[in-house]
Amino acid sequence: MERITIIEIAKLSGVGVTTVSRAINNHPDINEETKAKIMQVIKENNYIPNNSARNLKLSASKTIAVLIKGITNPFFNPMIKVFEQEIQRKKYSLILQRVDEKQDEIEVAIEMEKERRLKGIVFLGGHFSYSVDKLNQLTVPFVLSTTGMSAESELNNFSSVVVDDFKESYRMVDYLCKQGHKKIATITVPTDDVSIGRLRYEGYKKALEDNGVSVNERLVRFMKEDIEGYSMDNGYAVTKELLESQEEFTAIFAIADSMAIGACKAIFEAGKRIPEDYSVAGFDGLDISYYYNPSITTIRQPVEEIAEETIRILFDLIYKKTKHSRKIFPAELLVRESTAGISG
């Protein structure tokens, strides 16, 4: 990890990173003298451009596919970056394949396996409730990463890396209860959804129960099916409707930060304040939840660690070092400006 980076090479050469990149890649738009100087610095420091396109040649037939449900969700962005880096480090190449909400990811994977001679597959996001029969149609190793699983699935038959969505959601709602909130709304998934969203909803219910608060069904609000799931637009539409319903609440827990931000917008538009009038809590720990005004109280998932562990397990499977492996990472409650206690 102490290897010198392109940024340091740029500094030592007195040029920008782009210029160093051009020198390495024999780009036409670079002064020959500058190039010679940079190449000298590179040589002196034993710099290896590890993410270079050169690697592609070596690895073209060794391909890992990452199948993503919900590629527009910013939650996946830092994970994709880690996948890319780790897979290139192993001298494999990466294909990203978006899977539509209504597509069967196993079918997609089976087709890709045939066409592209894959060495491994990562399923990212979505929910997984296939029978063992169907999973057995896959002949290459695979890992489920931040993928929800229905109770029917036989956990011991495949590898996965997740957080405990039930427990972490419980943690958030328990915190809100301990702050004195009794009327806590939630924005969650429809009841026929068996994804991680469902587990987060179960955590909400259990936390209320354990705090002696009975669930008010009118405060349980489902994402709109005609708007993209887990989006700001969806959180906005649901919260606007909730506010207009006149049902009383003091806090709202959205099962994703994006929806929490949409909720904030609806609350501001109604002329209300956060957290003075309503506390708002999210889930995921997106960068924007920190940068938002007010910053959003959330459950931070360790996305980089999850992504690294996913690749570690996948290569253990490829190298037959393990048969199956399941890893649950702890998440973290981040109390920020968007929530406050109430007396009463």
Next chain:
Amino acid sequence: MERITIIEIAKLSGVGVTTVSRAINNHPDINEETKAKIMQVIKENNYIPNNSARNLKLSASKTIAVLIKGITNPFFNPMIKVFEQEIQRKKYSLILQRVDEKQDEIEVAIEMEKERRLKGIVFLGGHFSYSVDKLNQLTVPFVLSTTGMSAESELNNFSSVVVDDFKESYRMVDYLCKQGHKKIATITVPTDDVSIGRLRYEGYKKALEDNGVSVNERLVRFMKEDIEGYSMDNGYAVTKELLESQEEFTAIFAIADSMAIGACKAIFEAGKRIPEDYSVAGFDGLDISYYYNPSITTIRQPVEEIAEETIRILFDLIYKKTKHSRKIFPAELLVRESTAGISG
């Protein structure tokens, strides 16, 4: 375009979209009666699950690659979605390939072309300043989409879809000047960068000149090279430093919304208000620029239209209906809460 959607099938069947999806995909977790009912509704309405994995089989050997510089930039998310839909509609399949900031995208494309027998390539983002010689190494049609081009490039030799970054940036800074601002800071790219960022900086300079304001170099702030480009973190770091420098300014124009949001955070942390103390303007028109508090004044790029036109041109090239095509879309100035006039 009048085809019935899965959402409508779900409504007509009285179930959720997920359940319809299960019925279509022979999912084990569905009641047989429910499934029969859904399949009946599907039959009656001639619903065709067009994004189904079935299509993959037909199209496996007809592949379009989309090479993305800066995949973590949320600006690309809605574009990727359009690419995916349009390419599947043509019964082709899509490979997304992330290109690292320091990678040579042409080399990556050449390798992919060999390995995957591509029919076409979209280059998304980044900047492009290759010689015609190098471009001629590509044997399949390609389109540059929202990609910056250096002056050296011979525009007539390739196809591209862009906004006029110079003109749109000019529009924003001209608006700020007309609001009475004379001390306008900018967060932009380092001077050795020839990307779209450079064009946006040139627009800033020209607008100031035309409004009789001379450029104050101390208000021209470059993205940090050791932080991810065009990110909230970068905008935050740069603005914090600017505020600490005590250099006076009344407005700040970040050449990307993400950086504008970072700038807002730094301003709030310094105990200042937006727009009362500082006006903040961005560029791109990300969804979050609308949802942020305050909402961010920005230049909205018509991302869906850009993505659709990119695919249209690519298929015209594939079908040899055109030799080269260049399309420039107009963008839109959205004046929102983060900017205000000053008297002065």
